[in-house]
Amino acid sequence: MATESVVSAFRVLEAVAEAQPVGLSELARSVGLPKSTVQRNLLTLQEVGWLRPTETAPTRWQLTYRVVAIVGRAGGESLREAALPVMNELQLGTTETIHLAAADGDSLVLVERLDTPHRLRAFLPLGERIALHASATGLAYLSACGDEYLDKYLAGPLPAQTPDTLTDPGRIRAVVNEIRERGYSVNVGGLSHGISSLGAPIESASGPVAAVSVSGPSSRITADRFDELGPQVREAAARISLALRGER
Structure with a gap:
């Protein structure tokens, strides 16, 4: 009982x-x-x-935020503790909102957010579940997963969050392969209308555990900034991954 x-x-x-x-x-x-x-x-x-x-x-x-704190500590060393110093630097360097999302089943959970000083900004509440195929963090996370996991995920339902959400398995697979080569994802309006994000996967010694992203209005994060912001996100994720593996 x-x-x-x-x-x-x-x-x-x-x-x-x-x-x-x-x-x-x-x-x-x-x-x-x-x-x-x-x-x-x-x-x-x-x-x-x-x-x-x-x-x-x-x-x-x-x-409550207790749930968020527990999720952030999944896997041993606190993900938030490892990520926050790097996220602070990324936020200062980009002046946009920085999201940290941890893996939980077949989705991510937002465990930390650093807001932009701009009045017009991207916003997701802490604890929000994030679909892998619809978000920059999710697509980045998928890029770090093996093909077996990717195949299983793409065989399931892929509901649209907005009219710009990727829902075709073949297209998602192609995008994931591009992310693997480039090291970061680009998502324009797929999770929230009018919001663009770039993300990169975070990996512990046991594999992918989370992703970090920079997000903002598509009017401000335009295509000509992708080559500037993408490498910054990729480097931030790599530094957080090293910290999680104890290789600071």
């Missing part, structure tokens, strides 16, 4: 992560559990600091 309670709590936690902010009825339907069970799990997860209710009525639930 105790094991079943733990499993149901994690199912609720994952469901909140997918749909936050989300209400009790919707959660109960998505996890296939009675409302009373889901409510108990929500209160328990709130008590231990993983979830918090919104202040609006009716009550909806969302993740």
